[in-house]
Amino acid sequence: MTTYDIALIGFGGVNRTLAELIATRGERLRSELGFGLRIVAITDLRLGSLVQPEGVDLSVALKLGGENETFAAHGGSADTNNESVIRNCTADIICEATFTNPDDGEPAVSHVRWALESGKSVCTTNKGPVALRGAELSALAEQNGVHFEFEGAVMSGTPVIRLAKKMFAGLKLNGFEGILNGTSNYVLGRMEAGLDFHAAIREAQELGYAEANPAADIEGYDVQLKVLILANELLDAGIELKDVHRQGISTVTPEDIRKAAREGRRWKLIGAAGRNPDGSVTAGVSPVALPLDHGLAGVSGATNAVSFETDLLGAVTISGPGAGRVETAYALLSDIIAMHAARTEVSANA
Numbered sequence: 563m564t565t566y567d568i569a570l571i572g573f574g575g576v577n578r579t580l581a582e583l584i585a586t587r588g589e590r591l592r593s594e595l596g597f598g599l600r601i602v603a604i605t606d607l608r609l610g611s612l613v614q615p616e617g618v619d620l621s622v623a624l625k626l627g628g629e630n631e632t633f634a635a636h637g638g639s640a641d642t643n644n645e646s647v648i649r650n651c652t653a654d655i656i657c658e659a660t661f662t663n664p665d666d667g668e669p670a671v672s673h674v675r676w677a678l679e680s681g682k683s684v685c686t687t688n689k690g691p692v693a694l695r696g697a698e699l700s701a702l703a704e705q706n707g708v709h710f711e712f713e714g715a716v717m718s719g720t721p722v723i724r725l726a727k728k729m730f731a732g733l734k735l736n737g738f739e740g741i742l743n744g745t746s747n748y749v750l751g752r753m754e755a756g757l758d759f760h761a762a763i764r765e766a767q768e769l770g771y772a773e774a775n776p777a778a779d780i781e782g783y784d785v786q787l788k789v790l791i792l793a794n795e796l797l798d799a800g801i802e803l804k805d806v807h808r809q810g811i812s813t814v815t816p817e818d819i820r821k822a823a824r825e826g827r828r829w830k831l832i833g834a835a836g837r838n839p840d841g842s843v844t845a846g847v848s849p850v851a852l853p854l855d856h857g858l859a860g861v862s863g864a865t866n867a868v869s870f871e872t873d874l875l876g877a878v879t880i881s882g883p884g885a886g887r888v889e890t891a892y893a894l895l896s897d898i899i900a901m902h903a904a905r906t907e908v909s910a911n912a
C-alpha cells in the first residue's frame with residue numbers, strides 16, 4: 563500500500579489539526595482510502611524545524627508550543643530552515659499553511675515554488691500564492707509532473723473549486739456572489755445580537771476563524787483574494803488583485819445594523835464577479851444590506867455560501883463551513899485524496 567510522506571510548513575491551527583487527524587484517524591484513512599500518511603518534517607516560525615525521515619513522533623510534536631519551546635530540544639533546530647527543509651526532505655507532499663500575505667503572497671509563494679521545483683506536490687490553504695501567483699505555480703507543477711491543490715483557499719473544507727470545475731463542465735458560468743469570509747459573517751451576526759464589534763472579533767479569533775491580522779477579514783482583503791481565485795479558476799477571468807474592488811465591514815455601525823433590522827434587511831459582506839457582454843469580468847467585495855428573503859441573508863456564523871449563475875441551471879448555491887481548524891484541515895486531506903485519485907487513474911491508464 564502507498565504511504566505518502568508529508569511535510570507541514572507552518573504548525574498553527576490548521577496544520578496541527580491535520581497532524582491530529584493523521585494521528586487519530588490514520589488507520590481508518592488507510593483502510594477506507596487505500597493509502598497511508600506519515601509526517602516526516604515540520605517547520606514553524608515559532609518552533610523552528612524538525613526533519614525525521616522515519617516519521618515524526620506526533621505525540622511529542624503536538625505537545626510543543628509553550629513559550630520559548632522549540633524543536634531544538636527534540637532533535638531539530640530552532641530555525642525554520644524552510645528552503646533547505648522543503649527542497650531536501652523526503653516528503654512527497656508539502657502542506658503549506660503559514661500566514662496569508664495579501665500583498666505579494668510571500669514567503670508562501672517561495673515555499674510552494676521550492677517544493678514544486680524539487681518534484682514535490684503541494685496542497686495549501688494559503689490564499690496568497692493561489693490568488694496572486696496561481697497560474698504560474700500551476701504551470702510549474704505541470705512542468706514538474708506534480709500536483710498543486712488548494713481547495714481550502716476558498717470556503718475551507720466545503721468543496722467549491724474542484725466541485726465546480728468537475729461538475730459544471732458543459733455549463734457556462736456567468737458569475738457568482740457569495741459570503742466568503744467566516745470571521746466577518748460571524749462578527750456581523752454577533753453585532754446583530756448586540757455584542758460590541760471588538761468583542762465579536764475576539765470571539766472569532768478564539769474560535770480559530772480569523773486571520774493572524776483580523777483586519778484582513780474585516781477590511782475585505784480575504785474576500786478580495788477569494789473572489790480573485792474563483793474568478794480566475796472558474797470564470798477564466800484573467801484578472802489581477804487591483805481589478806477586484808474592495809470594501810470591508812468596518813464602516814457598518816451598530817446603528818446601521820439596527821436600522822437594517824427595522825427595515826427587514828441584514829448586512830452581509832458580499833464577494834461577487836460577473837461576466838460582461840464583451841466577455842470581461844467585473845469583480846468586487848462590499849457590505850450589502852440584503853432583504854431577509856435573499857438566499858444569502860440567512861447564512862449565519864462562520865458558514866459561507868456561494869451562488870453560481872449558470873446558463874442551463876440558473877443559480878446553483880453551495881453552502882458549508884467557511885472557516886475553522888478542523889474544517890480547513892479536512893480541505894488539505896481532500897487535496898491529498900484528489901492527488902491520490904489522479905495518481906491511481908494515471909497508473910490504471912498506463
Ligand SMILES: NC(=O)c1ccc[n+]([C@@H]2O[C@H](COP(=O)([O-])OP(=O)(O)OC[C@H]3O[C@@H](n4cnc5c(N)ncnc54)[C@H](O)[C@@H]3O)[C@@H](O)[C@H]2O)c1
Nearest residue numbers: 572573574575576606607659660661662687688885886890
Ligand atoms: N483557520 C481557518 O479557518 C482557515 C481557513 C481557510 C484558510 N486558512 C488559511 O490557512 C493558513 C493557516 O491558517 P491557521 O489558522 O493555521 O493560521 P495560524 O496563524 O494558526 O498558523 C499559521 C502558522 O504558520 C506559522 N508561520 C508563519 N510564517 C511562517 C514561515 N515563514 N515559516 C514557517 N512557519 C510560519 C506561524 O508560526 C503559525 O504557527 C492561513 O494562510 C489562513 O489564511 C485558514
Ligand SMILES: N[C@@H](CCO)C(=O)O
Nearest residue numbers: 743744745771773885
Ligand atoms: N479568516 C478566514 C479563514 C478562511 O479563509 C475566514 O474567516 O473566512
